Structure formats: structure tokens, C-alpha cells
Amino acid sequence: MTLAKPIANPIDALRANVSAPFEQARAMPPEVYKTDAFLQAEIEHIFRKEWFCVGRADALTKPGDYVTCELAEQPVIVLRDREGDLKAFSNVCRHRMSTLLHGRGHTKSIVCPYHAWTYNLDGSLRGAPAMSGNSGFCKSDYALPEIRCEEWLGWVFITLNPEAEPVASRLSELERMIAGYDMTNYTETFFEEHVWDTNWKVLAENFMESYHLPVCHAGTIGGLSKLEEMVCPPGHDAFNYHTILKDDSLRIAMAHPSNTRLASEERRMTYLIAVYPSLMITLTPGYFWYLSLHPQGPSQVRIRFGGGMSNDYAGDAEAEQNLADLKALLDDVNIEDRGCTEKVYRGLCADGAEPGHLSHLERPNFDFAQYLMSRIDPSFEPKL
Structure with a gap:
């Protein structure tokens, strides 16, 4: 043997x-x-x-176009905001921590599939149903954390490292x-x-x-x-x-x-x-x-x-x-x-x-x- x-x-x-x-x-x-x-x-x-490529910028041409991925076990959304800029955010709801968007697509806002907390395309919280009874709740405290995102020659990169050298x-x-x-x-x-x-x-x-x-x-x-x-x-x-x-x-x-x-x-x-x-x-x-x-x-x-x-x-x-x-x-x-x-x-x-x-x-x-x-x-x- x-x-x-x-x-x-x-x-x-x-x-x-x-x-x-x-x-x-x-x-x-x-x-x-x-x-x-x-x-x-x-x-x-x-x-x-390091920088991770999520794809091509021309696939995200209109405000609300988005793509999602997981980078080092972290769920991420990359989208085109209303000003036409590419942004990346944590793809985790700030309420009970459900993931938000999945795959690729187009959306006018980011709506949590669990309790319908709704975020604007700049990551700010727009609305949270039935939260008026909690005196400690303040919408401005609940923006989605932003993640570094850069475009280079038509490629879209993200990184979890705030000190990474620019692409x-x-x-x-x-x-x-x-x-x-x-x-x-x-x-x-x-x-x-x-x-x-x-x-x-x-x-x-x-x-x-x-x-x-x-x-x-x-x-x-x-x-x-x-x-x-x-x-x-x-x-x-x-x-x-x-x-x-x-x-x-x-x-x-x-x-x-x-x-x-x-x-x-x-x-x-x-x-x-x-x-x-x-x-x-x-x-x-x-x-x-x-x-x-x-x-x-x-x-x-x-x-x-x-x-x-x-x-x-x-x-x-x-x-x-x-x-x-x-x-x-x-x-x-x-x-x-x-x-x-x-x-x-x-x-x-x-x-x-x-x-x-x-x-x-x-x-x-x-x-x-x-x-x-x-x-x-x-x-x-x-x-x-």
C-alpha cells in the first residue's frame, strides 16, 4: 500500500x-x-x-445600470449613478443585513428584498417603512458604505484597499x-x-x-x-x-x-x-x-x-x-x-x-x- x-x-x-x-x-x-x-x-x-475587474464600462451606460460581484467574500454593487459616474457600494442592507441586488440589470433605486428599505443611486437611504416608532433611527446614518471604484481604458475595477495605487x-x-x-x-x-x-x-x-x-x-x-x-x-x-x-x-x-x-x-x-x-x-x-x-x-x-x-x-x-x-x-x-x-x-x-x-x-x-x-x-x- x-x-x-x-x-x-x-x-x-x-x-x-x-x-x-x-x-x-x-x-x-x-x-x-x-x-x-x-x-x-x-x-x-x-x-x-489588489484591484479586481468587474467588467466593461460600456455595459453600464445609463444611470441605474448595475452589476454585482463578491470580492474576498464581500458582496459589492457597481453602478452608474444619476450624475453618470461609476460608483461601488457594499451590497448589504444596513437594516438586517440582507444582500440587495443580484446579477446585472437596471434599477431606479436599490430596494432591499427583505423589508424594502430603499437606497438612492448615491447610496443614501431614501426610505425605511415602519421605522417612525424607533426614536434612535435617523435616515442619514444609514448610507451604504462606498468602495473604491476606478475606470481604466474602458475596464471597471474595484478594491477593498483604501491605500491601493491608482489603476x-x-x-x-x-x-x-x-x-x-x-x-x-x-x-x-x-x-x-x-x-x-x-x-x-x-x-x-x-x-x-x-x-x-x-x-x-x-x-x-x-x-x-x-x-x-x-x-x-x-x-x-x-x-x-x-x-x-x-x-x-x-x-x-x-x-x-x-x-x-x-x-x-x-x-x-x-x-x-x-x-x-x-x-x-x-x-x-x-x-x-x-x-x-x-x-x-x-x-x-x-x-x-x-x-x-x-x-x-x-x-x-x-x-x-x-x-x-x-x-x-x-x-x-x-x-x-x-x-x-x-x-x-x-x-x-x-x-x-x-x-x-x-x-x-x-x-x-x-x-x-x-x-x-x-x-x-x-x-x-x-x-x-
């Missing part, structure tokens, strides 16, 4: 793993994916302190790199939420490397990308990225003829961007799609999945068909990715599972591991 290998302290295991330079690096150890101890460290040191400052280098794509010039046409049976980092790492494309995506996009044309440079403090030159047979990934911002190979170059901790963006000159990930325990990940086309294509006679083709393609890609990432999680939970050495095409995975360690232990100095 083979006894299961004792589980090492996951933070110690990661520290040992990331202490090697990239030329000798291995995949992260199983303990960082499957243990509650490491998940709690992530919640405390990463998701409670625009943190991502200034990325903004410079992709200026020619003009990310504000893309419109979200679909948004879905999913839960997959894998760890959030497995899915994040799957996005960060295109080494798997020819195999995992043989039925969809695998043949459109060549391993020898993938470039995986060292990452940055707040993000990593790699690039692929797409085959021009996928027309909707190419720059539109009216696009004069991009030249030469840029007109067919796709950026695969991982904004730490958990926003994954595929940015092509023609379309974009994204995943915003949040752990739901060690073995599940909640996924915010959206995307759409560059507005350069908006006037094309084929625009509607392009959008339909894009969504059908991405649905098929997601089926393939779900199968691969759920297999990885099952495998890493096996007795005796050991991480292998990384390919040069997995440089972003190495940088991601360095990022995780540096946030969980600020004294850690990332390796080159």
Missing part, C-alpha cells in the same frame, strides 16, 4: 519553488492550488488588497504598450458567468501560455497560431503578457482597413495580457475577450466572461455575422479550455503529483508565481 505524501506548508513550498531562476524554473507545486491554507493567504494578501498609475506601462489598439474603442456584446471545477490559478496560467494551443485547441484556434511566432518577454510588476501573430484567415482578428493606428505586423498581432491578479485579456486589432477570475474554494473558480468587437468594424455590412462567428468560436474555445484545466486540477490532486520544468513559452507562468509570492510575503525578492 502506498501512503499519500504529506502536504507541505504551501507558502514554504511556493517560496522554494520560486527561488530558482527562470532557466531552471518548474511549475508551481500542488499545495498552492489544493489547500485551504494557501487560499486563505490569497484572499487576505491578494484579493482583499492608471499601476498600469501606465501597459497603456503605453497597447496604445495603438485603443481599448476604449471596443464594445462588449456578450457577458456570462460560469463556475468551473478547477483552481483559479490553473485557469489563469492556462491563459498566460499559448504552448497548449496546438494540442488543447486543435479543433478551433490551434492551427492559426505558430509556436515559433509566439513571443514571451519578462513580465512587469502589475502584469505579464505574450504576443502571437494570427493567421490572416481569421479576418476578424486583423486590423480593419480603416485602422491607421497600427502598422506592419501589429495589424495581425494578438496581445494576451494578464493584469494581476486575475484579469485575462485577449486583445486583437479586431476583437477582444476577457476572463475575470475569483476563487470559489480551492477546487472551483467563478468566471466573468465577456467580449466583443472593435468599433472599427461597426459599420461593416458583415459586422453582425462577425459577432456571431466570434461568439461561436469563443464558446468552442471555452469548452476545450474547461476540459484541459479541469484535467489539470484532478491531476495535481493525485498522490505523487510533481511539477515539471517550464518551457520558454511559459515565461508568464514563472512571473505569475513570482507575483503571488511577493504579495503573500512582501520580503520576497522576485527572480529574473
Whole structure:
């Protein structure tokens, strides 16, 4: 009978793993994916302190448009207020603490589904039925707590950390790199939420490397990308990225003829961007799609999945068909990715599972591991 290998302290295991330079690096150890101890460290040191993307600003265009999420176990509402500003609030009633709004939608006010306490779009309490008999009650004491919310290039971010560096400052280098794509010039046409049976980092790492494309995506996009044309440079403090030159047979990934911002190979170059901790963006000159990930325990990940086309294509006679083709393609890609990432999680939970050495095409995975360690232990100095 083979006894299961004792589980090492996951933070110690990661520290040992990331202490090697990239030329000798291995995949992260199983303990960082499957243990509650490491998940709690992530919640405390990463998701409670970093910026989290809830989606695109163009999905919240009218006053009263809202979206909800949970960030580090805290329910949050993000909405467009009556002045047209994006705001985020605690999604918990100040009376008996029910959650308020759910999913995405539009509302003129925020009404508690338990006792109908009603809040304005600025978070102030408008009305509370049958409270006149309590002499200590004062409406002005009951505004919803506000949460930091910022927009950057059309993306909406929130954070629970009042001292977090502003998004625009943190991502200034990325903004410079992709200026020619003009990310504000893309419109979200679909948004879905999913839960997959894998760890959030497995899915994040799957996005960060295109080494798997020819195999995992043989039925969809695998043949459109060549391993020898993938470039995986060292990452940055707040993000990593790699690039692929797409085959021009996928027309909707190419720059539109009216696009004069991009030249030469840029007109067919796709950026695969991982904004730490958990926003994954595929940015092509023609379309974009994204995943915003949040752990739901060690073995599940909640996924915010959206995307759409560059507005350069908006006037094309084929625009509607392009959008339909894009969504059908991405649905098929997601089926393939779900199968691969759920297999990885099952495998890493096996007795005796050991991480292998990384390919040069997995440089972003190495940088991601360095990022995780540096946030969980600020004294850690990332390796080159």
C-alpha cells in the first residue's frame, strides 16, 4: 500500500519553488492550488488588497445600470449613478443585513428584498417603512458604505484597499504598450458567468501560455497560431503578457482597413495580457475577450466572461455575422479550455503529483508565481 505524501506548508513550498531562476524554473507545486491554507493567504494578501475587474464600462451606460460581484467574500454593487459616474457600494442592507441586488440589470433605486428599505443611486437611504416608532433611527446614518471604484481604458475595477495605487498609475506601462489598439474603442456584446471545477490559478496560467494551443485547441484556434511566432518577454510588476501573430484567415482578428493606428505586423498581432491578479485579456486589432477570475474554494473558480468587437468594424455590412462567428468560436474555445484545466486540477490532486520544468513559452507562468509570492510575503525578492 502506498501512503499519500504529506502536504507541505504551501507558502514554504511556493517560496522554494520560486527561488530558482527562470532557466531552471518548474511549475508551481500542488499545495498552492489544493489547500485551504494557501487560499486563505490569497484572499487576505491578494484579493482583499489588489484591484479586481468587474467588467466593461460600456455595459453600464445609463444611470441605474448595475452589476454585482463578491470580492474576498464581500458582496459589492457597481453602478452608474444619476450624475453618470461609476460608483461601488457594499451590497448589504444596513437594516438586517440582507444582500440587495443580484446579477446585472437596471434599477431606479436599490430596494432591499427583505423589508424594502430603499437606497438612492448615491447610496443614501431614501426610505425605511415602519421605522417612525424607533426614536434612535435617523435616515442619514444609514448610507451604504462606498468602495473604491476606478475606470481604466474602458475596464471597471474595484478594491477593498483604501491605500491601493491608482489603476492608471499601476498600469501606465501597459497603456503605453497597447496604445495603438485603443481599448476604449471596443464594445462588449456578450457577458456570462460560469463556475468551473478547477483552481483559479490553473485557469489563469492556462491563459498566460499559448504552448497548449496546438494540442488543447486543435479543433478551433490551434492551427492559426505558430509556436515559433509566439513571443514571451519578462513580465512587469502589475502584469505579464505574450504576443502571437494570427493567421490572416481569421479576418476578424486583423486590423480593419480603416485602422491607421497600427502598422506592419501589429495589424495581425494578438496581445494576451494578464493584469494581476486575475484579469485575462485577449486583445486583437479586431476583437477582444476577457476572463475575470475569483476563487470559489480551492477546487472551483467563478468566471466573468465577456467580449466583443472593435468599433472599427461597426459599420461593416458583415459586422453582425462577425459577432456571431466570434461568439461561436469563443464558446468552442471555452469548452476545450474547461476540459484541459479541469484535467489539470484532478491531476495535481493525485498522490505523487510533481511539477515539471517550464518551457520558454511559459515565461508568464514563472512571473505569475513570482507575483503571488511577493504579495503573500512582501520580503520576497522576485527572480529574473
